[in-house]
Amino acid sequence: MVKLCGIRISNYHNKVRLAALEKGIAFEENDQCAPSRDEAHLERSAMGKVPYLEVNGETLTESQAICEYLEEAYPEKPLYPRDPWQRAKVRELISYLELHVELVSRRLHKQAFYGGAVSDESKAQVERELTRGLKALGRLAKFAPMLAGPELTLADVCAFVHLPLVATVTRLVLGRDLVEELLPQAKPYLKALGERPAFQRVAADRKAATDARRKK
Ligand SMILES: N[C@@H](CCC(=O)N[C@@H](CS)C(=O)NCC(=O)O)C(=O)O
Numbered sequence: 001m002v003k004l005c006g007i008r009i010s011n012y013h014n015k016v017r018l019a020a021l022e023k024g025i026a027f028e029e030n031d032q033c034a035p036s037r038d039e040a041h042l043e044r045s046a047m048g049k050v051p052y053l054e055v056n057g058e059t060l061t062e063s064q065a066i067c068e069y070l071e072e073a074y075p076e077k078p079l080y081p082r083d084p085w086q087r088a089k090v091r092e093l094i095s096y097l098e099l100h101v102e103l104v105s106r107r108l109h110k111q112a113f114y115g116g117a118v119s120d121e122s123k124a125q126v127e128r129e130l131t132r133g134l135k136a137l138g139r140l141a142k143f144a145p146m147l148a149g150p151e152l153t154l155a156d157v158c159a160f161v162h163l164p165l166v167a168t169v170t171r172l173v174l175g176r177d178l179v180e181e182l183l184p185q186a187k188p189y190l191k192a193l194g195e196r197p198a199f200q201r202v203a204a205d206r207k208a209a210t211d212a213r214r215k216k
Contacts, residue, residue: 001026002070005033005044006051008209011102011161012063013051014202018157019067021198023077031209064094067154079154090148093140093155100133102162108173118173127174130166134182143185145192152196159186160193161202 004020006013008031020027035041037048044059045052053060053069060066071080080087107126110116118126141147147155163186167179179186193199 001028003028003030003054004051004066005030005054007031007034008202008205009213010050011165012049014161014206015063015157016051016053016066016070018161018198018202019079019154020070021201022152022157022196023070023074023079025070025074064098067157071154079152079157081148081151081153086148090153090155093137093147094158096133096137096140097155097158097162101130101137101166104129104133105166105169108169112169112172123174127170127178130170130178131182134178138183138185141183141185143189145189147189156193160190160199163190 002025004013004016004027006016008014008017013031017029033041033050033052035045035049042048044054045061047061049061051061051063051066053066055069060069067079071078080090104126107122108118111118142149144150146152147159163179163183167177170176170178194203
């Protein structure tokens with residue numbers, strides 16, 4: 001059986017977990033596997049990050065590569081449309097969400113979550129790039145009712161784990177919720193998605209893991 005390793009406060013861990021749950025895959029989880037630069041961890045995950053997937057004694061990193069593997073290995077309940085063009089459009093949305101939105105806002109994490117400080121210059125740069133990324137996402141996203149059209153896809157899984165985090169980070173560090181301002185369709189869409197059982201479960205487990213970490 002495949003084993004997912006990571007921590008439930010991680011949006012990328014939750015992306016894979018949610019995809020696996022939606023697809024109805026039987027999998028094991030080690031949710032106590034934190035990012036680390038220790039040799040033992042680097043042997044499993046060369047960048048020291050989470051998540052990674054263990055399969056037959058080998059490991060696979062990068063959430064998108066993991067999700068693509070799960071999609072091909074467990075095709076019964078797909079998270080991509082059949083049509084090649086529509087599949088590519090789902091991947092395009094995921095790239096916008098991750099490269100032009102999530103990764104940009106991540107530069108604010110050290111101030112939002114780890115007691116560090118981000119310079120005013122960096123904040124202004126992040127704000128400019130995020131504005132561009134969120135507006136671009138708004139042009140591509142259909143919200144009909146899902147991000148790529150009528151069916152649930154991996155793009156919705158990504159939106160559900162990434163957009164609330166981006167909203168929180170911009171609120172904490174920039175004093176503005178850029179998601180709410182620039183992508184107002186996101187709020188009702190995320191609320192509706194959150195009513196699906198697997199989404200509800202991952203959101204509740206993320207909250208429990210976050211609360212447990214605060215108490216430490
Ligand atoms: N591109 C990676 C990103 C994974 C990632 O950034 N994971 C974070 C946790 S959410 C991490 O391990 N951070 C520790 C680090 O950057 O060293 C993926 O899609 O899996």
